[in-house]
Amino acid sequence: MVRTLIRDVRLVDPEAGREGPGALVLEGGRIAAVLPAPPEGTFDATVEGEGHVLAPGIVDWGVKIGEPGERHRESLRTAGLAAAAGGVTTLVTRPDTEPALDRPEAVEWLLRRAAEGCPVRLHPMAALTKGREGREMAEMGFLRDAGAVAFTDADRLVADSRVMARALAYARGLGALVGTHGQDPWLSTGASATSGPFATLLGLPSAPPVAERIGLERDLALAEAAGAALHAHQVTTAPALEALARAKARGLDVTAGVSIHHVTLNELDIGGYRTFFKLVPPLRAETDREAAVEALASGLLDVLCSWHSPQDEESKRLPFEAAAPGAVGLETLLPAALRLVHAGRLSLPVLFRALSLNPSRRLGLPTGRLAAGAPADLVLFDPDRPFVLDRATLRSKSRNTPFDGARLQGRVRATWVGGRQVFGDAP
Amino acid sequence: MPFRQTHLLGIADLQPAEITTLLDLAETYAERARRGLPAGDALEGLTQINLFFEPSTRTQASFELAGRRLGAAVTSMSAESTSLRKGETLIDTALTLNAMRPDLLVVRHPMSGAVALLAEKVANCAVLNAGDGRHEHPTQALLDALTIRRAKGRLHRLSVAICGDIAHSRVARSNILLLNRMESRIRLVAPPTLLPPGIADLGCEVFHDMAEGLRGADVVMMLRLQRERMEGAFVPSEREYFHRYGLDAAKLAHAAPDAIVMHPGPMNRGVEIDGAIADDLTRSVIQTQVEMGVAVRMAAMDLLARNLRAARGRAALGDIPDLFG
Numbered sequence: 001m002v003r004t005l006i007r008d009v010r011l012v013d014p015e016a017g018r019e020g021p022g023a024l025v026l027e028g029g030r031i032a033a034v035l036p037a038p039p040e041g042t043f044d045a046t047v048e049g050e051g052h053v054l055a056p057g058i059v060d061w062g063v064k065i066g067e068p069g070e071r072h073r074e075s076l077r078t079a080g081l082a083a084a085a086g087g088v089t090t091l092v093t094r095p096d097t098e099p100a101l102d103r104p105e106a107v108e109w110l111l112r113r114a115a116e117g118c119p120v121r122l123h124p125m126a127a128l129t130k131g132r133e134g135r136e137m138a139e140m141g142f143l144r145d146a147g148a149v150a151f152t153d154a155d156r157l158v159a160d161s162r163v164m165a166r167a168l169a170y171a172r173g174l175g176a177l178v179g180t181h182g183q184d185p186w187l188s189t190g191a192s193a194t195s196g197p198f199a200t201l202l203g204l205p206s207a208p209p210v211a212e213r214i215g216l217e218r219d220l221a222l223a224e225a226a227g228a229a230l231h232a233h234q235v236t237t238a239p240a241l242e243a244l245a246r247a248k249a250r251g252l253d254v255t256a257g258v259s260i261h262h263v264t265l266n267e268l269d270i271g272g273y274r275t276f277f278k279l280v281p282p283l284r285a286e287t288d289r290e291a292a293v294e295a296l297a298s299g300l301l302d303v304l305c306s307w308h309s310p311q312d313e314e315s316k317r318l319p320f321e322a323a324a325p326g327a328v329g330l331e332t333l334l335p336a337a338l339r340l341v342h343a344g345r346l347s348l349p350v351l352f353r354a355l356s357l358n359p360s361r362r363l364g365l366p367t368g369r370l371a372a373g374a375p376a377d378l379v380l381f382d383p384d385r386p387f388v389l390d391r392a393t394l395r396s397k398s399r400n401t402p403f404d405g406a407r408l409q410g411r412v413r414a415t416w417v418g419g420r421q422v423f424g425d426a427p
Numbered sequence: 428m429p430f431r432q433t434h435l436l437g438i439a440d441l442q443p444a445e446i447t448t449l450l451d452l453a454e455t456y457a458e459r460a461r462r463g464l465p466a467g468d469a470l471e472g473l474t475q476i477n478l479f480f481e482p483s484t485r486t487q488a489s490f491e492l493a494g495r496r497l498g499a500a501v502t503s504m505s506a507e508s509t510s511l512r513k514g515e516t517l518i519d520t521a522l523t524l525n526a527m528r529p530d531l532l533v534v535r536h537p538m539s540g541a542v543a544l545l546a547e548k549v550a551n552c553a554v555l556n557a558g559d560g561r562h563e564h565p566t567q568a569l570l571d572a573l574t575i576r577r578a579k580g581r582l583h584r585l586s587v588a589i590c591g592d593i594a595h596s597r598v599a600r601s602n603i604l605l606l607n608r609m610e611s612r613i614r615l616v617a618p619p620t621l622l623p624p625g626i627a628d629l630g631c632e633v634f635h636d637m638a639e640g641l642r643g644a645d646v647v648m649m650l651r652l653q654r655e656r657m658e659g660a661f662v663p664s665e666r667e668y669f670h671r672y673g674l675d676a677a678k679l680a681h682a683a684p685d686a687i688v689m690h691p692g693p694m695n696r697g698v699e700i701d702g703a704i705a706d707d708l709t710r711s712v713i714q715t716q717v718e719m720g721v722a723v724r725m726a727a728m729d730l731l732a733r734n735l736r737a738a739r740g741r742a743a744l745g746d747i748p749d750l751f752g
Binding site for chain 2 (some may be wrong): 044195196197198199200201203204205206208272273314317318319320321323
């Protein structure tokens with residue numbers, strides 16, 4: 001078996017909450033040993049880490065890929081290349097495809113396509129209801145057997161409380177995880193910004209931030225009643241975070257995430273009607289962003305994700321209200337998240353707890369750890385290397401990033417999936 | 428102070444001195460019109476295109492008239508009569524217009540920010556915002572300001588009550604921005620459902636009662652209620668709205684004795700304003716607003732045309748090698 005040594009690195013172990021100098025041995029697609037110093041002996045290959053950071057590969061929960069239906073926006077291959085370049089070793093994909101990923105045959109097809117063309121791991125989430133229409137539940141049992149790791153209608157809240165209650169109850173019977181988009185649909189209809197003086201000044205239709213708390217509180221209550229496991233994909237406002245904290249304190253089986261954009265940008269960024277900053281949910285007030293960063297640091301928010309949403313140029317080159325929402329994030333997730341590290345808000349182990357460990361644990365995946373026996377899904381990066389992002393260099397088919405022209409710090413040097421290097425210079 | 432703008436997209440871009448410059452020029456155009464004197468030929472040789480993505484009669488007519496009085500060749504396109512609705516994107520429309528080489532482009536669009544988007548994409552042409560979504564309607568605010576200045580002699584230290592559907596009104600937003608810049612006090616009077624979130628943070632006092640809100644006001648500005656989307660949604664009924672927020676003699680009695688009454692039109696008599704008040708020429712300056720509308724639009728296009736000609740002159744000189752360099 002091929003034995004590879006990665007030496008002279010700073011190891012980030014989110015499980016132990018530690019970082020420090022060391023070395024790591026890969027063998028047979030797994031981590032064979034994590035050591036404080038390079039061991040004696042001979043290796044088939046040696047990677048010089050040059051003092052850079054080695055961490056468990058990112059498990060990006062909630063990636064939109066244009067397959068099936070919108071391959072002109074993103075294909076499995078381009079998403080995989082972008083992921084590898086961004087240190088993302090596992091894509092947990094969304095079912096808001098065209099048509100919605102609500103049939104086991106489609107899940108099998110997707111996994112087959114991914115095995116052929118996608119250089120990183122892929123685990124699909126399937127639709128919770130057929131066609132994501134919020135009326136009839138999808139075939140959760142078959143879908144899970146086909147490989148779906150969680151069930152969600154992505155950015156749509158199941159408006160009918162009875163449908164949601166039954167779906168949660170059924171999911172509990174399967175031991176399946178349900179993902180929710182906690183936004184009250186009636187308050188959010190037609191909104192393209194968060195209510196407040198700034199949206200008023202721009203004259204944009206807006207949704208009050210309380211829409212998120214209402215949506216989340218309802219699903220927390222229904223999940224509690226059903227005894228089901230719930231994951232709120234994006235919790236972005238202070239009042240909703242308080243609701244989440246109460247639910248966790250009561251011992252509910254609930255986790256929550258936030259997108260990188262909601263912890264690094266705020267509502268003022270949409271100034272001048274910049275459609276690349278139009279997201280779902282919309283960017284929030286600075287106080288909400290601060291609360292979300294605090295929640296990431298404290299662990300109240302479990303997961304940090306890109307919520308990668310590729311959109312072609314034509315759907316963004318429109319008046320703000322008419323433009324499609326969403327931003328790509330696979331390649332910018334890590335450097336943008338490092339802003340929080342450089343600002344002293346998060347430590348590297350805490351960051352990788354949210355990027356790699358927690359999503360793996362919640363989805364029942366063996367990845368996300370830096371321990372002997374774990375899959376060798378790794379990212380080696382220089383956390384300090386500065387650069388100015390030019391969106392033309394992105395590997396995604398769609399380049400709708402809000403970080404175009406942004407000064408960022410942190411460059412991925414190499415990415416391994418199952419011990420195989422998928423990005424970076426050959427060792 | 429010169430007027431430095433390339434486009435007139437919103438009051439938010441204007442300095443107080445630019446507003447005064449524009450109003451002073453508009454005043455001279457209004458006076459010339461009243462005396463039956465010719466307006467001049469400031470727009471001679473220029474082409475003005477009015478592009479209306481949203482139906483409008485009075486604003487479009489006012490811009491057409493303003494352009495013609497100053498000698499521009501004016502053409503109008505509206506959403507109903509042209510291909511503007513045939514799926515062409517706004518940016519493609521901009522490219523098409525570029526090829527027609529207009530000098531002045533007057534645009535109204537139902538979406539906030541759309542006129543600014545168009546202005547980014549057209550070249551060598553001054554864009555005037557004739558209303559974008561709920562964002563801004565700068566010429567309306569300027570004509571309101573000119574009307575107020577003529578009636579009150581000043582724009583500063585006045586108490587101006589803006590009443591009605593502020594949430595959906597670009598007129599209200601532009602007026603708030605302008606009157607704040609000119610150092611007047613703004614009082615907003617509306618039910619909470621018709622006030623946009625966070626409006627109090629934009630330098631306004633907020634009232635939900637007409638008697639309180641109008642107390643001592645020098646200017647009472649009524650806004651149009653969009654009846655088709657109101658009933659039951661934002662207010663329980665038109666009759667309850669008129670009872671609580673419609674301007675009648677009893678409510679107007681709370682304002683200053685010499686308060687003027689304004690309305691951007693078209694009016695819903697018996698909904699937001701009592702017909703008798705609207706027609707009372709000792710209080711209502713609604714007809715003056717229409718008259719000042721043409722004058723303000725003439726002044727705006729005149730000033731933008733001067734800047735446009737100057738920019739073209741500089742661009743032409745740029746091609747000449749610097750002989751003394």
